[in-house]
Amino acid sequence: MPGTTLNFLRRLARCLLLPLLLCAGAPAAATASAWQGAAFEGDRAALEKLAQAGAKVVRVYRESDVWVLDAAHQLGMKVVMGLWLGHPRHGFRLDDPAAVRKQEVAVRRFVTTYRTHPALLAWGVGNEVETGVADPQPVWQEVNRLAAIVKSLDPDHPTLMVVADNSDAWLAPLARCCAAVDLLGLNLYGGSVFQLPERLRRLGITKPVVVTELGPLGQWQAGRKPWGAPVELTSSQKADFFREALAFLAGQPQVAGAFPFLWGAKQEQTGTWHGLLLADGSPTAMTDALSAAWGRPVTQAAPRIRGIGIAADQFSPGQTMSAGVDAASFDGSPLTTLWEVRAEATDLRAGGDLETVPPRIDVAVQQADAQSVRFTAPAAPGAYRLFITVRDRLGKAATANLPFRVR
Known part of the structure; x- marks a missing residue:
């Protein structure tokens, strides 16, 4: 057996062990469904709606969301706990030893405090930290260095790095990068999700993959009016996308799971472009689609x-x-x-x-x-x-x- 294949199988077994516990008794082919859940920004009421919809995992982005650990545990869910890392575009400098050390100390302190929490499933080390840089590799190497520290402090939970979708040339170094990272997270929007398996094969990326943000056409991808305004899909069109995308990903053995974006509401181009809920918490056809994919189809569908x-x-x-x-x-x-x-x-x-x-x-x-x-x-x-x-x-x-x- 080639060494790369053996290494992949070892990583896959290790990284899927914890989520398999969520679906005890499920056949091996159903492992991808174990990481069923959503990227989350919201309050306790929104988290309760996520659990009621059938989610087993919730992904959060930063340490200020630590309250989700206790709340998710009470609701029977696991958490991919985000460790927010400084972005160069926000002024963080990798050539500033004091800043790098301060960030490392904060990561060490947080991981040491919460590594035994019963709701913890995995550590999300950064999110799209490379956005806006000319060369992502120095940033990714720092993510890998911090991931190694996380693993040294907590060998019982896998590490996950999250990068934005980009060109093949941009993503190609990930085939050789970041040995301390157990799972590769990719934020994917629109039709790119259906190209994922072929792209992974073409680029030689063999790590288990989590689609850490899954969404329909982003505002940067959508068609535009003559004055530049992007055209947003209706909530019904978005729901159709989620049904198709989640069904497709469930059949991909390298994909450990997918997190639709975003269980909550936020202003990004519009107040409805990415939110699966309305600002007042109202459910939509999109939340209905996720419930069905997670084994809890609704009988009273949204308009x-x-x-x-x-x-x-x-x-x-x-x-x-x-x-x-x-x-x-x-x-x-x-x-x-x-x-x-x-x-x-x-x-x-x-x-x-x-x-x-x-x-x-x-x-x-x-x-x-x-x-x-x-x-x-x-x-x-x-x-x-x-x-x-x-x-x-x-x-x-x-x-x-x-x-x-x-x-």
């Missing part, structure tokens, strides 16, 4: 959006505008629709950094019901979005938005 439309892309200040949505509830009962205009986001950041929520724009509404709206275009020229939130009688929601411009 489904079948189509959206707006009279035009561009309007004059004060012009009357109209838009509509075609949506249906699971049982044919009436729906309600909230129509809201916001300025297009301008505080756009890289790598998921915090963005400012764009302001809501008050407009004069002439008519609004569950299917359509007619209102007066904003007086100020600029880029805007019409946000559409459809709700059923149970409080489940569907979302969509339509970019438009006033000029």
Whole structure:
């Protein structure tokens, strides 16, 4: 047996041992489903909804989320505990010995404190730390050095490094990099997830892989309006993506699991682009899709959006505008629709950094019901979005938005 294959099998056995405990009695072919869960940013109520949906694992990003360990344990879930590492684009300097040492001390202290926690499944050492650098390898070597320290302090839990999807040339060094890292985490969006097995083979990456962020088309991938506004999928289209992607990944033996992004809500291009829940915690067709993939299909599905439309892309200040949505509830009962205009986001950041929520724009509404709206275009020229939130009688929601411009 070739040495590389033997090493891969040894790593795979070690790294999948803990998650297998979550699915005691499951056949070996079902190991990928053991890491079923989501990337998480939210409160206790959101975490409870995640457990109720059938998740067994929750991925968190930073030490400030340590409360999730106790809460997840109470809810019967395991945690991939993030160790946040400084990013060069945020000013962290690998050539600053004092900064490097300070970060190492913090990692040592945290791992020593929580290495015996019963909810701990694995350590996530950094997240997309290489974003914005010209050469990722020095950053990855530092991640590997810290991962080795984590392993020396806690040999009982595997280490996971997380990198952003990029070109083959960018990712190729990962085939030879980072011996102290047990599992490779890749943040994948859109159709790239379906290319993952072939890319791993082509690049010679043999480590077990976790899709540490799984999402439909990101705002950097989506089609754009002539003025540059990216076009967001509806929540129903996103749900379709999650169903297909999770079913595909479940059949890939090198993939130990996938974490849809994001169980919670956040502003990133829009307030709905990446959140699986609404800001008020309302479930969606996306959470329904995850529940089904995790073995708990719902009987009362969220509303489904079948189509959206707006009279035009561009309007004059004060012009009357109209838009509509075609949506249906699971049982044919009436729906309600909230129509809201916001300025297009301008505080756009890289790598998921915090963005400012764009302001809501008050407009004069002439008519609004569950299917359509007619209102007066904003007086100020600029880029805007019409946000559409459809709700059923149970409080489940569907979302969509339509970019438009006033000029």
